Amino acid sequence: MVNDNNQSIELSLEEIKTLVIRVFSNNGCDINNSNALASTITAAEKDGASSHGLFRIPGYIASLVSKKVNGKSNPVVKNKTNIILECDADNGFAPLALEKSLPALVNSAKNNGISTLSIKNCYHFAALWPETEFLAKNGLVGIACTAYKPSVAPAGSKEPFFGTNPISMAWPRENHNPVVFDMATATMAKGEVMIAARDGHELQEGVGLDSKGNITKDPKEILKGVLLPFGGYKGSAISLMVELFAAGLTGDYFSYEAELSDNNDGGPPKGGEFLLAMNPDIIADNNWKIHCENFFSKIKTLDGVRLPGERRHNFRNQTNATRNVNKELYNKINELC
Numbered sequence: 001m002v003n004d005n006n007q008s009i010e011l012s013l014e015e016i017k018t019l020v021i022r023v024f025s026n027n028g029c030d031i032n033n034s035n036a037l038a039s040t041i042t043a044a045e046k047d048g049a050s051s052h053g054l055f056r057i058p059g060y061i062a063s064l065v066s067k068k069v070n071g072k073s074n075p076v077v078k079n080k081t082n083i084i085l086e087c088d089a090d091n092g093f094a095p096l097a098l099e100k101s102l103p104a105l106v107n108s109a110k111n112n113g114i115s116t117l118s119i120k121n122c123y124h125f126a127a128l129w130p131e132t133e134f135l136a137k138n139g140l141v142g143i144a145c146t147a148y149k150p151s152v153a154p155a156g157s158k159e160p161f162f163g164t165n166p167i168s169m170a171w172p173r174e175n176h177n178p179v180v181f182d183m184a185t186a187t188m189a190k191g192e193v194m195i196a197a198r199d200g201h202e203l204q205e206g207v208g209l210d211s212k213g214n215i216t217k218d219p220k221e222i223l224k225g226v227l228l229p230f231g232g233y234k235g236s237a238i239s240l241m242v243e244l245f246a247a248g249l250t251g252d253y254f255s256y257e258a259e260l261s262d263n264n265d266g267g268p269p270k271g272g273e274f275l276l277a278m279n280p281d282i283i284a285d286n287n288w289k290i291h292c293e294n295f296f297s298k299i300k301t302l303d304g305v306r307l308p309g310e311r312r313h314n315f316r317n318q319t320n321a322t323r324n325v326n327k328e329l330y331n332k333i334n335e336l337c
Contacts, residue, residue: 051191063267136178
């Protein structure tokens with residue numbers, strides 16, 4: 001159904017998933033990759049995270065068409081030690097690599113208390129919360145991070161060097177949704193800036209600079225220029241940490257190396273993802289669940305406070321099973337089919 005403003009169309013989640021499977025299957029993905037991608041993209045739309053849902057499909061398809069990404073990838077997981085896991089994504093997109101490697105990470109952390117997973121030869125173009133939330137729903141504390149191509153200036157500079165370098169953490173809760181945050185170390189995720197540019201929305205001051213290094217609220221000018229790290233030098237330091245985890249520990253590309261190797265087809269660059277899983281049942285005291293629930297209850301008594309991930313989970317649980325999709329984007333995806 002097309003909305004009255006003629007700018008968006010309503011699709012059920014099932015229609016979204018079917019559309020995603022069709023567009024990937026028709027552009028070189030096998031059924032395993034198509035299904036994994038469809039689950040990830042539909043989950044983003046279900047949670048209202050449109051910047052990481054259908055909006056990403058033209059970029060995904062561009063990388064398949066250019067042959068940069070292997071749409072028939074067969075990721076392989078191996079144990080370097082009992083607690084150190086590695087997944088070779090076979091030059092494919094991240095969702096299938098995660099689907100194959102996360103159960104092994106859960107098993108390792110459950111048995112040993114802590115475990116790490118390095119994913120390499122991978123193209124990550126989605127949010128990070130699906131993997132950390134998966135870990136939390138299995139009773140583990142999950143942390144994940146990945147780098148990207150340079151689009152963020154380190155503190156003190158006006159030149160791009162870091163990627164938006166997102167990091168996510170999920171904390172398990174009994175009988176509650178986990179506490180989850182997933183954030184770019186830039187002031188705003190680049191996808192959100194791109195959507196603001198598409199929709200003609202002005203941004204707050206401090207998000208980024210134009211191509212001449214001047215402060216601007218125009219997202220189109222920021223996309224020509226550079227994003228800024230959140231919190232100045234503090235966010236810049238965290239972005240540097242993500243580079244070291246996602247590239248230094250995995251052995252894959254730093255952001256500047258990813259840019260040098262990329263064909264600039266509009267899709268994601270090759271890079272690594274680093275994940276850490278911790279089992280509080282082994283690491284913490286026996287009363288850790290009650291202790292942490294008391295903490296969450298206390299912070300919720302403060303006016304205006306919500307726990308990270310709450311708004312997204314509330315959106316997920318809405319009874320309305322349809323989602324508004326930008327009509328121009330919908331038509332574009334159908335053309336790609």
